[in-house]
Amino acid sequence: MAYFPMFVNLKDQPCLVVGGGMVAYRKVKVLLDFEARVVVVGENICDKIYEIVKKSNQLELQKKCFEDADCDNMFMVIAATDDNLLNHHIAEICNSKGIMVNAVDQKEDCSFIFSSYIKEKNLIAAFSSGGNSPVLAQYLKSQEKEILTPFLGELNEYMGKIRKRVIEKYDTEEKRKEIFKEIVNTAIENGELPQE
Known part of the structure; x- marks a missing residue:
């Protein structure tokens, strides 16, 4: 399989996690x-999922057996169960309904895979091994942590705030790119955000 790297807006999108163990817990945290x-x-x-539900109004728990209709409108x-046949069945339901599905550790049943990522505000670096070696993707993530710092997350937020003004002020793509590069390079060199 060849997976296309893309970022999907999940804000307020309904997502279903079937299973309640530690694997499900890790997927819930990402979502x-x-x-x-x-x-x-x-x-x-598991207790860890119960701990999250106390802190998040974005998480709903249903302690019951999976039913096919649970996938509706997702x-x-x-x-993320420990039953490969059930995971395969869930994948088949989702595929028939055009719903993106990930069956943990069953690459052939996945229409997408989770990447290993670092997130500083809206600045995200993601790594994927195409499902071949999650350990290698984790290694790359650990190496990238030294580069993708909280400061760069803040700089990214700043760039988002000034983007519209720069686009309005400079009418050529070439000039805008030059201005954006200058702002980024100066901020990184000085280790601080520009003063407005």
Whole structure:
């Protein structure tokens, strides 16, 4: 399979995680990090997921057996049970309905895969091994942490605030690019955001 790297807006999108163990917990954390509305369906739900639900109004728990209808109206589904046949069944339902699906550790049943990522505000670096070696993707993430710092996250926010003004002020793409590069380079060199 050849996976296309893209970033999807999950804000307030309904996402289903089937399963309640530690794998499901890690997927829930990622989805909430990107502001999805998450429903967890599972007969046994681990304490870590219960801890999150106390802090998040974006997470709903349903302690029950999975039913096919649970996938209805979902933007994305993650099959994170320890039952490979059930995960495969969930993937088939989602594929028939055009819903993006990830069946954990069953690459052939995935229409997308989770990347290993670093996030500083809206600045994100993501790594994927195409499902071949999550450990290698984690290694790349650990190396990138030294580069993608909280300061760069702040700089990215600043660039978003001034973007419209720069576009309005300079009428050529070439000039805008030059101005944006100068701002970024100066901020990184000085280690501080420009004064407005």
